[in-house]
Amino acid sequence: MEDERSFLDICGGPLTLRRRYYSSYCREFGLSSARLSLRSVTAVTCTVWLVAYGLFTLFENSMILSSAIFITILGLLGYLHFVKIDQETLLIIDSLGIQMTSSYASGKESTTFIEMDKVKDVIVNEAIYMQKVIYYLCILLKDPVKPHEISQVVPVFQSTKPRLDCLIEVYRSCQEILARQKATSASP
Amino acid sequence: MVLKAFFPTCCASADSGLLVGRWVPEQNSAVVLAVVHFPFIPIQVKELLAQVQKVSQVHVAVLGTWCHRQQEPKESLGHFLEGLGAIFSHDPWLQLCRERGTRFWSCKAYHQVSTTPDKSIEDQVMLIFYDQRKVLLSWLHPPTVLPDCQAGDTTASAGGLADIFDTVARSEVLFQNNQFDEGPVRLSHWQSEGVEASILVELTKQASGPVCLLLASLLSLLSAVSACRLWKLWPLSFIRRKLSTCEQLQHRLKHLSLIFSTQKAQSPTQLMKKANMLVSVLIDVALGLLLLSWLHNNNRIGQLANALVPVADRVAEELQHLLQWLMGAPAGLKMNRALDQVLGRFFLYHIHLWISYIHLMSPFIEHILWHVGLSACLGMTVALSILSDIIALLTFHIYCFYVYGARLYCLKIYGLSSLWRLFRGKKWNVLRQRVDSCSYDLDQLFIGTLLFTILVFLLPTTALYYLVFTLLRLLVVTVQGMIHLLVDLINSLPLYSLGLRLCRPYRLAAGVKFRVLEQEAGRPLRLLMQGITVLCAFLPL
Numbered sequence: 001m002e003d004e005r006s007f008l009d010i011c012g013g014p015l016t017l018r019r020r021y022y023s024s025y026c027r028e029f030g031l032s033s034a035r036l037s038l039r040s041v042t043a044v045t046c047t048v049w050l051v052a053y054g055l056f057t058l059f060e061n062s063m064i065l066s067s068a069i070f071i072t073i074l075g076l077l078g079y080l081h082f083v084k085i086d087q088e089t090l091l092i093i094d095s096l097g098i099q100m101t102s103s104y105a106s107g108k109e110s111t112t113f114i115e116m117d118k119v120k121d122v123i124v125n126e127a128i129y130m131q132k133v134i135y136y137l138c139i140l141l142k143d144p145v146k147p148h149e150i151s152q153v154v155p156v157f158q159s160t161k162p163r164l165d166c167l168i169e170v171y172r173s174c175q176e177i178l179a180r181q182k183a184t185s186a187s188p
Numbered sequence: 189m190v191l192k193a194f195f196p197t198c199c200a201s202a203d204s205g206l207l208v209g210r211w212v213p214e215q216n217s218a219v220v221l222a223v224v225h226f227p228f229i230p231i232q233v234k235e236l237l238a239q240v241q242k243v244s245q246v247h248v249a250v251l252g253t254w255c256h257r258q259q260e261p262k263e264s265l266g267h268f269l270e271g272l273g274a275i276f277s278h279d280p281w282l283q284l285c286r287e288r289g290t291r292f293w294s295c296k297a298y299h300q301v302s303t304t305p306d307k308s309i310e311d312q313v314m315l316i317f318y319d320q321r322k323v324l325l326s327w328l329h330p331p332t333v334l335p336d337c338q339a340g341d342t343t344a345s346a347g348g349l350a351d352i353f354d355t356v357a358r359s360e361v362l363f364q365n366n367q368f369d370e371g372p373v374r375l376s377h378w379q380s381e382g383v384e385a386s387i388l389v390e391l392t393k394q395a396s397g398p399v400c401l402l403l404a405s406l407l408s409l410l411s412a413v414s415a416c417r418l419w420k421l422w423p424l425s426f427i428r429r430k431l432s433t434c435e436q437l438q439h440r441l442k443h444l445s446l447i448f449s450t451q452k453a454q455s456p457t458q459l460m461k462k463a464n465m466l467v468s469v470l471i472d473v474a475l476g477l478l479l480l481s482w483l484h485n486n487n488r489i490g491q492l493a494n495a496l497v498p499v500a501d502r503v504a505e506e507l508q509h510l511l512q513w514l515m516g517a518p519a520g521l522k523m524n525r526a527l528d529q530v531l532g533r534f535f536l537y538h539i540h541l542w543i544s545y546i547h548l549m550s551p552f553i554e555h556i557l558w559h560v561g562l563s564a565c566l567g568m569t570v571a572l573s574i575l576s577d578i579i580a581l582l583t584f585h586i587y588c589f590y591v592y593g594a595r596l597y598c599l600k601i602y603g604l605s606s607l608w609r610l611f612r613g614k615k616w617n618v619l620r621q622r623v624d625s626c627s628y629d630l631d632q633l634f635i636g637t638l639l640f641t642i643l644v645f646l647l648p649t650t651a652l653y654y655l656v657f658t659l660l661r662l663l664v665v666t667v668q669g670m671i672h673l674l675v676d677l678i679n680s681l682p683l684y685s686l687g688l689r690l691c692r693p694y695r696l697a698a699g700v701k702f703r704v705l706e707q708e709a710g711r712p713l714r715l716l717m718q719g720i721t722v723l724c725a726f727l728p729l
Contacts (some may be wrong), residue, residue: 022704023713025190025312091702093715095189095216096314097348099702111701111720115348184189 007166009033010134017166025094025177029170031160032087036105041076048072081106085159092174094181098122098139100156112154116181118142120150122174124167135164137171191297191313192217193282194352194717196320199223199254200286202376206272207251207282208237208362210355215348218251218282219355221320221362222377230275232372243361252282252297273298284315295712313712316702320378323356324363326697326719349700403448411441436573436675437566443469463684472678475568483561493554500546500582504539507585511535514656523649531596531653535589542585569675576671583664590661597654600643607640693721 001021009015018030052068084105091099097115104110120140127134136155143151157167194209194217202223209220224233237248253272273281280297287294295313363379365371419425428434443465453459483489515532517523560578564571580587609615610633615626628636688695697719705714 022707026314026704026713028704091704093314093702096192096316096702096715101701111699113700113702113720117348181189 005169008163010129010132010161010163015160015162015166017162017169019169019173025180026092027173027177028089028091029173030087030089031157031162031166033085033160035086036080036084045072077106080104081108088157088160090156090170090174092177094177095184102159114139114141114154118144119178122171122178124164124171125153134161135167136161137167189216191280192316193284193295193313194219194316194318195284196220196222196378197317197716198320198378198380199376200317202254202256204255204257205253205376206233206276207254207284208233208248208375209251210246210248210359211251211278212351212355215351217352218280219352220251221248221356221359222375222380223254224250225374225376228373233276236371236373240359240362244358246355246358248359248362249278250276251278252284255283255285257285257287282313291706292708292711293714315712315714316717317705317714318356318717320356320363321384322694322697322719323353324360324378325692326694400448400450404445404450407441407445407448411445414438414441431573431577432672432675433570433573433577436569439679440469440567440569460682460685464682467684467687468679468681469567471683472567472569473565475678476564476566476571479568479571480561480564483564489557489561490554493557496553496557497546497550501543503583504543504546504585507539508536510656511539514653518652521648521652523652524646527646527649531649535592538585538588569678572671572675572678576668576675579664579668579671586657586660586664590657593650593654593657597650600647600650604640604643604647607636607643610636611640689721694719696721 002019004016004018007015007017013034016032018032020028020030022028048068048071052064056062056064081104085102086105087103089099089101089103091101093099093116095116097113098119099111099113101109101111118141120142122137122139124135125138127136137157139154139156140150141152141154143149192215199220199222203225205223205225206228207218207220208222208224209218211218233250237250240246240248280299283296283298285294293315295315297313362375363377364383365373365375366380366382419428447462447466447469453462511532514523515528560574561571563574606616609623610628613625613628614623616622617624685696699720700717701720703716703718705716707713
């Protein structure tokens with residue numbers, strides 16, 4: 001079962017939440033943010049090249065122009081490969097674990113998998129971010145030595161930063177699966 | 189909990205048969221290690237499993253049946269497979285089935301509690317495919333099992349997926365029979381096409397035993413010699429501390445004795461450390477031999493030796509110019525003429541002595557350099573350390589000047605601070621480590637103030653000499669520091685790990701990721717498990 005809804009992120013940009021229910025114990029949530037717009041790329045390139053041309057007319061050294069081109073290309077590639085996250089996915093599988101994937105604009109994917117034994121709970125927490133109060137979803141991990149204490153807080157959807165309405169949808173589904181898991185693990 | 193079945197990707201196209209593996213009750217998961225094909229005799233299968241269990245301490249058992257329907261579905265096969273459940277009893281009994289023409293599998297799990305199959309269980313089975321070869325070759329499992337662990341026990345510390353990988357890794361003996369063996373039982377797993385091995389690796393393994401023993405004894409002899417009491421006597425121990433070559437040689441000796449020690453590596457990190465050290469030693473020696481061949485080509489050593497004395501002369505000349513400049517009016521400052529002349533002449537005489545010494549040594553330099561150049565075959569790092577030591581020896585006069593200038597300056601500053609306190613009527617109380625007021629006699633005050641004035645007016649001269657020689661010394665130290673940095677880089681760069689990251693990334697796996705494969709409603713969920721490669725996890729420093 002698959003459906004798509006659009007939401008807003010904390011800065012007001014558009015987001016798309018894609019939910020896939022593979023089965024009653026396995027769900028996937030993909031949040032995609034807006035792609036890199038041609039307008040912004042053109043604007044940045046033009047600014048850099050105008051500045052470089054201005055410096056060239058001052059110093060009459062053609063190395064400035066070639067280095068400006070080089071910097072623009074490298075900067076764009078570096079931005080696409082290391083900075084711009086297109087989509088963040090959360091895959092939650094009962095009795096196996098939770099997997100978070102970030103896919104970058106250049107196609108690179110970085111994945112983290114947390115086993116279900118280590119997960120204590122999934123919560124929506126508040127934070128003060130600059131002049132705003134924002135909500136974020138995070139996973140609480142158990143301390144291996146003391147099982148009733150929390151050792152780590154892992155925030156999810158860090159670069160897409162959705163608002164509370166989107167987080168509530170994801171939170172509800174995660175809690176259904178976690179409740180199921182607790183029920184089946186409690187009963188022998 | 190959902191029942192998880194870990195199935196190897198290599199068995200997905202195997203013929204029908206029995207599933208053999210391990211059941212982990214805590215995780216409610218079944219790890220399938222191999223498929224036993226028809227025809228087989230149940231007694232022989234049980235014997236083989238008992239043998240494997242004894243050797244590997246892994247509780248392997250028959251977990252269920254695997255049915256690959258390539259032809260039209262046969263009803264008799266279905267009943268036959270169900271009948272096998274009575275011979276090899278296991279709770280729960282798995283039945284995996286793959287139809288021809290569809291990519292979707294069906295998986296049923298029967299529990300012994302109820303005699304009729306429970307239809308609702310079908311939805312709750314999850315199939316996870318894993319690549320046996322990659323899981324075996326990557327070090328995702330915890331280190332070797334404790335000796336007091338019984339067969340079938342789970343290690344208390346390993347939990348979750350680490351347990352699964354541990355199972356696969358420890359059942360290596362099961363993967364030794366392949367289809368070319370004439371055994372009674374036909375198995376299908378990742379090595380059933382033939383055991384993967386390389387002649388070079390096997391030969392190295394056989395040869396490494398005696399070679400390691402020989403080298404270890406030689407190296408222990410060397411370490412014993414270097415640790416003997418003779419070296420602790422005063423001149424030798426002082427020289428040993430100061431020369432960086434001795435330090436580097438000792439470092440290398442330690443590395444080599446670690447590499448060739450007869451103990452096997454306990455954990456993957458230790459193995460990586462050993463491998464990194466070995467690769468760095470080999471690269472070092474290779475670079476050193478290259479340097480040696482370059483030096484001995486075209487009589488370069490002779491050229492170097494001939495160039496050395498003029499360079500030393502040139503440096504001394506520059507120093508003399510510098511001192512003449514200081515003795516005049518450096519940078520427009522007016523110096524105290526008498527002190528200036530004294531210090532300047534003292535340093536000039538020192539330089540003169542140094543030049544005579546260099547000229548005395550000049551016939552022997554070529555021989556010394558030639559013999560020292562031979563030491564480059566021990567490694568590039570040793571050659572670089574020797575270079576750094578030679579620089580230190582050649583600039584010894586700069587070091588001496590720095591010491592003289594610093595001492596004078598230090599004395600002056602102490603004198604000034606003490607007389608300043610006297611000037612204000614205070615004294616340093618050594619007992620209480622603080623400044624106390626004190627009443628001085630008139631003559632003490634008079635002489636103290638006089639000396640204070642003299643020292644204050646001589647301060648610029650001394651300070652300038654101190655500054656100039658400190659800067660020179662800093663320059664020499666910087667050059668030596670860069671050489672040492674290079675030596676450290678060669679010593680500690682983990683080239684083996686980097687090479688492994690480029691050529692065999694699955695060995696450095698430090699985590700897993702799952703991908704959901706195409707799925708149909710009502711069929712069990714299928715996932716593919718892969719390793720995530722991270723470089724930093726296996727960089728032992």
